[in-house]
Amino acid sequence: MSTTRVAPAPVTAPPRASILKQPRAVWAVAFACVIAFMGIGLVDPILKPIAEELQASPSQVSLLFTSYMAVMGVAMLITGVVSTRIGAKRTLGLGLALIVVFAALAGSSDTVGGIVGFRAGWGLGNALFIATALATIVASASGSVAQSIILFEAALGVGIAAGPIIGGQLGEISWRAPFYGVAVLMLIAFVATAVFLPKTPPAPRRTSLIDPFRALRYPGLLTVAITALFYNVGFFALLGFAPFPLNMTASQVGWIFCGWGVLLAFTSVVVAPWLQRRFGTVPVIAAALFGFALDLAAMAIFTEHRPVLVVGIIVAGAFLGVNNTLITEAVMGAAPVERPVASSAYSFVRFSGGAVAPWAAGKLAEHVNVHAPFWMGTAGVLVAVATILAGRRFLVGAHAPAPGSTAEAEAIAVGDAD
Incomplete structure (x- = not known):
């Protein structure tokens, strides 16, 4: 008596949710993120006009970045304390x-000192918003954590790309106009968030000021944070000083940094995930940082050649986009702590580099030469490369290719051959 065997149905993976199918609350927060990140690139085109009109040196004007980043870094320590007590929506x-x-x-x-002080208050607001926004998007978005981070990084890229354009065009009217423009746009974002984001209750467990410091005891998180600290030395040396040797109008500088931001957004969303699947997180971060260091070195050598600076600034966006996405994702799994706590600890350390670099770049230009700021950035990024490679063993699984990737298949084949 024969029996007919029925072949089991093939197991298929569930369809992957589209990154574009998100609740309205997520889009409202993402829109607000775009406006918030405009503040990073907004002042680039108007640094030189501010210096000229208010008779300030490059290092004095660069304090607009320093006060903003320094306060944002320190304030990151309190974002978790605030959000767990009053809820994410009120914190945003x-x-x-x-x-x-x-x-x-x-x-x-009417003074550089006044602008620097008000930028510090701006940094406090940005800290409360950005740290909570990332956690809110991750918690509310449909799809995986990786998709949520890509969405967040896309908002970052669009904001950074749009900031210089708005700053440059409004800066042609007056250096004051970009600041007023951000105030109006942020008011719109405030209304959108209030309307579309559901009420969020305080968290069941309230975090304390000591939690981020405790999180840094985990070698994986500390490795990523120190990597970001030195990488930001290069990042903000570029942002804070490059407009001066360019010696162009606010509108022209705005278009150059728009190209930088567009490339950053594209590589954040499209290129970074593909490279990660093929080669793994840590190798791609190290390669992107090394490419950025070479780019900064080229700008250090050819600082007085405007075409090289223009190309170098735009190309830097490609390396920064890849690094931003993958290093943010690495943070989310670098320590067994809540994501807001990990984000606060990481941001506190990394923004230290962003606070010091613009001011140091201006001082080096004034007391050494125009090449020195870019050499400083190159050195900082190379230290970041060495840090991520030295600590890769603490990032469990982050250095391995993603499951099903070409690189993983090649690794299995080599193992079988052995």
């Missing part, structure tokens, strides 16, 4: 409101 609203107020005040100031 508070951050947006502070940005509206201090951006408007910066535009109304």
Whole structure:
């Protein structure tokens, strides 16, 4: 008696959710992120006009970045404390409101010192908003954590790309206009977040100020944070100093940094995930950082050649986009702590590099030469490369190719051959 065997149905993976199919609340927060990240590139085109009109040196004007980043870094330590007590929605609203107020005040100031001080308040608002926004998108978005991070990085890229354009075009009217522009846009983002984001209750467990420091005891998180600290030396040396040797109009500088931001957004969303699947997270981060270091070195050598600077700035966006996405994803799994705590600890360390670099770049240009700021950035990024490679053993699984990737298949084949 024969029996007919029925072949089991093939197991198929569930269809992957589209990154574009998100709740309205996620899009509202993502829109607010775009506006918030405009603040990073917004002041680039108007650094030189501010210096000329207010009779300030490059190092004095670069303090607009320093005060902003320094306060944002320190404030990252309290974002978890605030959000777990009043809820994510109120924390986002508070951050947006502070940005509206201090951006408007910066535009109304008549001294560099006043603008620097108001940028510090702006940094406080940005810290409350950005740290909470990433956690909110990850918690509310449909799809995987990796997709949520890509969405966040896309918002970052669009904001960074749009910031210089708005800053450059409005800067042709007055250096004050970009600050007022951000205040208006942030007010729109505040309304969108208030309307579309559901009420979020306080977290069941309240975090303390000591939690981020405790999180840094984990070698994986500390490795990623120190890598980002030195990488930001190069990042903000480029942002804070490059407009001066370019010696172009606010609108022209805005278009150059727009190209930089567009390339950053594209590589964040499209190129970084593909490279990660093929080669693994840590190898791609190291390669992207090394490419950025070479780019900065080329700008250091040819600082007085404007075409090289223009190309170098735009190309840097490609390396920065890849690195931003993958290093943010690495942070999310670098320590067995809550994501907001990990984000606070990481941001506190990395923004230290962003705070020091613009001011140091200006001082080096004034007391050494115009090449020195880019050499400083090159050295900082090379230290970042060495750090991520030295600590890769602490990032469990991050250095391995993604499951099903070409690189993983090649690794299995080599293992079988042995």
